[in-house]
Amino acid sequence: MRPTGQLHLGHYHGVLKNWVTLQEAYDCYFFVADWHALTTHYDDPSVIPNSIWDMVIDWLAAGVDSDSATLFVQSLVPEHAELHLLLSMITPLGWLERVPSYKDQQEKLKEKDLATYGFLGYPLLQSADILIYRAAQVPVGEDQVAHVELTREVARRFNHIYGRGANYEEEAEAARKKMGKKAAKQYAQLRKAYQEQGDAEALLKGQELLGAQQNISMEERERLLGYLEGSGRVILAEPQPLLTKASKMPGLDGQKMSKSYANTISLRETPEQVENKLKRMPTDTNRVRRTDPGDPQKCPVWQFHEVYSDLKTREWVQAGCTSAGIGCLECKAPVIEAVLDELKPIQARAAELEAQPEQVKRIIEAGSEKARAVARETMREVREAMSLQILG
Known part of the structure; x- marks a missing residue:
C-alpha cells in the first residue's frame, strides 16, 4: 500500500479486512510501498514519512497481526531495487507500455508530470516486489490481474534465459539420485513419458513426486521441476492472482471512495x-x-x-x-x-x-529484517544465475 495520505473506510473495506482474513490462512507479506509513492509524489515527498507510520498504526489497529504476518517498509529492503534493476535488463519496453493502468493513470493525473522512467517502470518494480519472495499468490482485484500476468511473463523470461547453467543437466541428475533409488527411477520414467509422449498426467505425477521429497533442497527441487518440464531451473516462481471481492464502500458523493474525489472518511x-x-x-x-x-x-x-x-x-x-x-x-x-x-x-x-512509537518501530524493524533475509536468499540465486556472484 502506498503511503500518500490518511487511510479511509475504502482502504478498510477494500483491503485491510481482506488482509486480516488472509493472514490466518497464508504466510503473508504486507509492506509500505514508499518507493512506489515516489512514482507520483517525487516532486513533493514530504507527505511520505508521516504517512508510513500512520499507515502501519492503522494496519495494526484494523487487526493486521505482526505475529501472523510480516510487516515491513519497502525501502528498508534494498534488494527490491536491485532485483528491479536486473529485471529491467531483460524486460521488453513494449511489455511496460501496454500495462492498462499506465495510460489510464496518466490520463487521471494530468496535473502531474508522469513522463518519467520511474512511472513507466513501476509495474516492473511491482513484479520485483512479488518475485523476490517467490510468492505463490497475490491478492488483487480484477483490475490488477494484468500486473500479475506481467510478473508471470517476466519470471518466465528470466527462467528461460538464466535457468540453464553450464552444468544444468549434470546438476539435475545429481539431484535426482538424491531422491533415492525407487523415486529417482520413477522420476526418470515420468520425465520420459512427458517429454517424449506429451503425457500431461505424467507431468502432474512428477510434480507431486517432487513435492513429497524430503531428501532434496528447495533449489534442487526447482531444478528438477524445470528438468521434468524440459525447461530450465525455476529461479523466480510464477505467481497466481488470488482474486478478492471488489470493495462496496462508496464515497460520500456516491462515487468510489478516494482521496482524489475528496469524498472520504478517514479511519x-x-x-x-x-x-x-x-x-x-x-x-x-x-x-x-x-x-x-x-x-x-x-x-x-x-x-x-x-x-x-x-x-x-x-x-x-x-x-x-x-x-x-x-x-x-x-x-x-x-x-x-x-x-x-x-x-x-x-x-x-x-x-x-x-502512545507507543517504540513498539511500532520494533514491529517494522523486525518485519523488515525478516523480509530482507528472504530477499537476500533470492538475490543470491539471481546473481549466481546472471554470473554476478563474483566473490562466491
Missing part, C-alpha cells in the same frame, strides 16, 4: 467530524422538501445502508423514503451510528499505538 477522524460529514452527504435530488418522496437507488446514503444496515433497517429506509415517511436526516441516523461503532475500536487501538 482516525473524530466522531464529530464523521457525524458532520455524513449529515452533509447529498441525497436524492428529487427530495427538495421533506414531504417529497424519494428513490433510495438514486441516493448515495442508500449505498452506505447496503454496507452497514441489516435487512430490517434497509426495508425501513425503502418504505420511509419512497413514501416520504422519513426525512433524510432520519435515514442517515443508523448509518452514522454504524460507522461510529465500526471506527471506535480501531481508533482506540490506534491511540494506544500512537
Whole structure:
C-alpha cells in the first residue's frame, strides 16, 4: 500500500479486512510501498514519512497481526531495487507500455508530470516486489490481474534465459539420485513419458513426486521441476492472482471512495467530524422538501445502508423514503451510528499505538529484517544465475 495520505473506510473495506482474513490462512507479506509513492509524489515527498507510520498504526489497529504476518517498509529492503534493476535488463519496453493502468493513470493525473522512467517502470518494480519472495499468490482485484500476468511473463523470461547453467543437466541428475533409488527411477520414467509422449498426467505425477521429497533442497527441487518440464531451473516462481471481492464502500458523493474525489472518511477522524460529514452527504435530488418522496437507488446514503444496515433497517429506509415517511436526516441516523461503532475500536487501538512509537518501530524493524533475509536468499540465486556472484 502506498503511503500518500490518511487511510479511509475504502482502504478498510477494500483491503485491510481482506488482509486480516488472509493472514490466518497464508504466510503473508504486507509492506509500505514508499518507493512506489515516489512514482507520483517525487516532486513533493514530504507527505511520505508521516504517512508510513500512520499507515502501519492503522494496519495494526484494523487487526493486521505482526505475529501472523510480516510487516515491513519497502525501502528498508534494498534488494527490491536491485532485483528491479536486473529485471529491467531483460524486460521488453513494449511489455511496460501496454500495462492498462499506465495510460489510464496518466490520463487521471494530468496535473502531474508522469513522463518519467520511474512511472513507466513501476509495474516492473511491482513484479520485483512479488518475485523476490517467490510468492505463490497475490491478492488483487480484477483490475490488477494484468500486473500479475506481467510478473508471470517476466519470471518466465528470466527462467528461460538464466535457468540453464553450464552444468544444468549434470546438476539435475545429481539431484535426482538424491531422491533415492525407487523415486529417482520413477522420476526418470515420468520425465520420459512427458517429454517424449506429451503425457500431461505424467507431468502432474512428477510434480507431486517432487513435492513429497524430503531428501532434496528447495533449489534442487526447482531444478528438477524445470528438468521434468524440459525447461530450465525455476529461479523466480510464477505467481497466481488470488482474486478478492471488489470493495462496496462508496464515497460520500456516491462515487468510489478516494482521496482524489475528496469524498472520504478517514479511519482516525473524530466522531464529530464523521457525524458532520455524513449529515452533509447529498441525497436524492428529487427530495427538495421533506414531504417529497424519494428513490433510495438514486441516493448515495442508500449505498452506505447496503454496507452497514441489516435487512430490517434497509426495508425501513425503502418504505420511509419512497413514501416520504422519513426525512433524510432520519435515514442517515443508523448509518452514522454504524460507522461510529465500526471506527471506535480501531481508533482506540490506534491511540494506544500512537502512545507507543517504540513498539511500532520494533514491529517494522523486525518485519523488515525478516523480509530482507528472504530477499537476500533470492538475490543470491539471481546473481549466481546472471554470473554476478563474483566473490562466491
